[in-house]
Amino acid sequence: MTRSPARRRASIADVAQHAGVSVGTVSNVLNRPGIVAAATQERVQAAIAALSFVPNGSARQLRSGSVTTVGAIVLDLTNPFFTDVARGLEDRLAQDDWTLMVASSEGRRDRESRFLRLFEEHGVRGVAVVPSADDAAPLVALHERGVGVVVLDRRSPVPGLSSVAVDDVAGATLATRHLLAHGHERIAFINGPHTIRQCADRYDGVVAAITAAGLDPAQVLVEITTRLDAAGGEQAVHTALAAQPRPTAVFCVNDLVALGALRTLRTEGLAVPEQVAVVGYDDVSFASELFTPLTSVRQPTHDLGSTAADMLITGGAPRQVVFQPELVVRASSGGEA
Amino acid sequence: MTRSPARRRASIADVAQHAGVSVGTVSNVLNRPGIVAAATQERVQAAIAALSFVPNGSARQLRSGSVTTVGAIVLDLTNPFFTDVARGLEDRLAQDDWTLMVASSEGRRDRESRFLRLFEEHGVRGVAVVPSADDAAPLVALHERGVGVVVLDRRSPVPGLSSVAVDDVAGATLATRHLLAHGHERIAFINGPHTIRQCADRYDGVVAAITAAGLDPAQVLVEITTRLDAAGGEQAVHTALAAQPRPTAVFCVNDLVALGALRTLRTEGLAVPEQVAVVGYDDVSFASELFTPLTSVRQPTHDLGSTAADMLITGGAPRQVVFQPELVVRASSGGEA
DNA sequence: CCGGATTCTTGAAACGATTCACTCGTCACA
DNA sequence: TGTGACGAGTGAATCGTTTCAAGAATCCGG
Numbered sequence: 113m114t115r116s117p118a119r120r121r122a123s124i125a126d127v128a129q130h131a132g133v134s135v136g137t138v139s140n141v142l143n144r145p146g147i148v149a150a151a152t153q154e155r156v157q158a159a160i161a162a163l164s165f166v167p168n169g170s171a172r173q174l175r176s177g178s179v180t181t182v183g184a185i186v187l188d189l190t191n192p193f194f195t196d197v198a199r200g201l202e203d204r205l206a207q208d209d210w211t212l213m214v215a216s217s218e219g220r221r222d223r224e225s226r227f228l229r230l231f232e233e234h235g236v237r238g239v240a241v242v243p244s245a246d247d248a249a250p251l252v253a254l255h256e257r258g259v260g261v262v263v264l265d266r267r268s269p270v271p272g273l274s275s276v277a278v279d280d281v282a283g284a285t286l287a288t289r290h291l292l293a294h295g296h297e298r299i300a301f302i303n304g305p306h307t308i309r310q311c312a313d314r315y316d317g318v319v320a321a322i323t324a325a326g327l328d329p330a331q332v333l334v335e336i337t338t339r340l341d342a343a344g345g346e347q348a349v350h351t352a353l354a355a356q357p358r359p360t361a362v363f364c365v366n367d368l369v370a371l372g373a374l375r376t377l378r379t380e381g382l383a384v385p386e387q388v389a390v391v392g393y394d395d396v397s398f399a400s401e402l403f404t405p406l407t408s409v410r411q412p413t414h415d416l417g418s419t420a421a422d423m424l425i426t427g428g429a430p431r432q433v434v435f436q437p438e439l440v441v442r443a444s445s446g447g448e449a
Numbered sequence: 450m451t452r453s454p455a456r457r458r459a460s461i462a463d464v465a466q467h468a469g470v471s472v473g474t475v476s477n478v479l480n481r482p483g484i485v486a487a488a489t490q491e492r493v494q495a496a497i498a499a500l501s502f503v504p505n506g507s508a509r510q511l512r513s514g515s516v517t518t519v520g521a522i523v524l525d526l527t528n529p530f531f532t533d534v535a536r537g538l539e540d541r542l543a544q545d546d547w548t549l550m551v552a553s554s555e556g557r558r559d560r561e562s563r564f565l566r567l568f569e570e571h572g573v574r575g576v577a578v579v580p581s582a583d584d585a586a587p588l589v590a591l592h593e594r595g596v597g598v599v600v601l602d603r604r605s606p607v608p609g610l611s612s613v614a615v616d617d618v619a620g621a622t623l624a625t626r627h628l629l630a631h632g633h634e635r636i637a638f639i640n641g642p643h644t645i646r647q648c649a650d651r652y653d654g655v656v657a658a659i660t661a662a663g664l665d666p667a668q669v670l671v672e673i674t675t676r677l678d679a680a681g682g683e684q685a686v687h688t689a690l691a692a693q694p695r696p697t698a699v700f701c702v703n704d705l706v707a708l709g710a711l712r713t714l715r716t717e718g719l720a721v722p723e724q725v726a727v728v729g730y731d732d733v734s735f736a737s738e739l740f741t742p743l744t745s746v747r748q749p750t751h752d753l754g755s756t757a758a759d760m761l762i763t764g765g766a767p768r769q770v771v772f773q774p775e776l777v778v779r780a781s782s783g784g785e786a
Numbered sequence: 787c788c789g790g791a792t793t794c795t796t797g798a799a800a801c802g803a804t805t806c807a808c809t810c811g812t813c814a815c816a
Numbered sequence: 817t818g819t820g821a822c823g824a825g826t827g828a829a830t831c832g833t834t835t836c837a838a839g840a841a842t843c844c845g846g
Binding site: 121164166167168169170171172173174189190192195196198199202211212213214215216227229230232233234235253257258342368371374375378397398400401402403404405 | 711
Binding site: 470471472473474477484485486489508510511512513514 | 793794796798801803
């Protein structure tokens, strides 16, 4: 307690000296207590306590090679969808006493590769990544260097990588079909950049639904690209309303964007769903309690994470899992058609 | 590319051999390129690329001692309040190219100490912790071992530790005074366990406001303890409504709890604010867009995080910063008194 | 052509743990 | 009394970097 803060951390050698044993014995007390005599063990434990010794993780890892940490990179940690996925990862990892480090790429490739490198340098056992772009090469290379890799929330573009995804084309089709069934013939789709695969897939789903209904996407659809958060939604909806003819429905690529859209629609004095219908994506927890309860596409978030974690723990050949989304209809789209 | 995945990672020695130089030179290329001849540098870089060499972070750290990573432990990563704080930390750290590892304690001491230990073993430069309990001893000990420590979202109980907090007593007083001004004389306070200091402080604030109004807390107040999430709010509000006489207002310790409370009130057919007024805490992004826009206590979340990060980076003597909260009045409490 | 600067490069000693081949008593049994 | 087995503990090698004193090579002015 009176030790100066600047003092060097106690090492295993200090403990050994203090307890009057060899370093090997201290290490044994730490890692295989079974083979050390009880009396010796006590003395060593006392020394550990006296010096408040904490083993140096770098040294341990350097020598033994193994860790039980995995890294996760998501697009946006302030989006409840991704925190729920992270929770799923954590829960499954905790079962095997592994731990999770989470990082947020903000959809930027430079941040993604920086974290990827950081994780690799720290020798993580595996990574679960929601990619910021389509290029799988860095992930494949990482995998070839012996690090477990799971692509999260989108199908792996290459067969050599595992992935856990939800069918985004189907989800967007569900939502769009619903809006078409309500008679909307002019729909704004507030989306993120197509470099993010989920955004591209959802766009395809929207187009597919429109085409399947015998309509012309060029007539029906207005796509607006924006940032994937509430502020993005606020801005984008202004653009959407300026389109001619004016859309009667807005489909948002996620619920945060939808939140922003609803906010702007309200300040603009437009009634939802009477004047403008709104549909979101993710069905986050607050969707049901909004001023106008939000129709949204629900995804099995927790399972997404836990399945990915399971793949990293059990290893094995790459597999691609795809879950199916479902549409949760609420007031913002006018209810059941 | 054709290398077997099981192969050992390339080391600096492999690179040195491949490039026909010594390990020292490779290290210099990596860390002080200035002192290496251009031609040599090129050869080494080529070798690095050829072997897809990634330096071993453990070894580097073991030798050099220093890292620029800090760990953060929050109570609940699915609560937007804490992700906003984390974002504040991240933003400030990024300015100095430091990186953040986030972990969620779920309010459990065992998880908190596990992560604390993990961080220390990995040699983090500092930690920012929202403590799960009142005992500062482990944090003080950690600090004495030379790790930077900032207590987040509550005042440090001891002078030796830095902290960045918001005045919780004041925040709760603000909210309660507001409800009293609206004529509520029977108020339910849905709170978390008092072992979490924020919860205890907010309780004190509620009591202070009631007393200051010349009323008897025992008459006015019903406190219900629950989990700090939406599900907790749903349950607790049932208990609150069963109290005799029945409360006409519910003050929730955070907005997630308030979200659950609103949900239950709606399914129970009780009008907000006419039959039951509701006030939350944190003013998360969706508070303004709820079915009944939520009156809430706003805290400077981002600043909380960035200030903490700043303290960790700049070091210096321990200081305790306290921000002031403000009340944002919306419909759920009946608007301005 | 020499001495001294200057510029690069080298090689070996750390860092702090884990691991494993050994040594040293003890004890049981023939 | 000798032998083998067994339980405890030892100590040196090892992991992959960084760092630094010292060596090698080149250059320049006098």
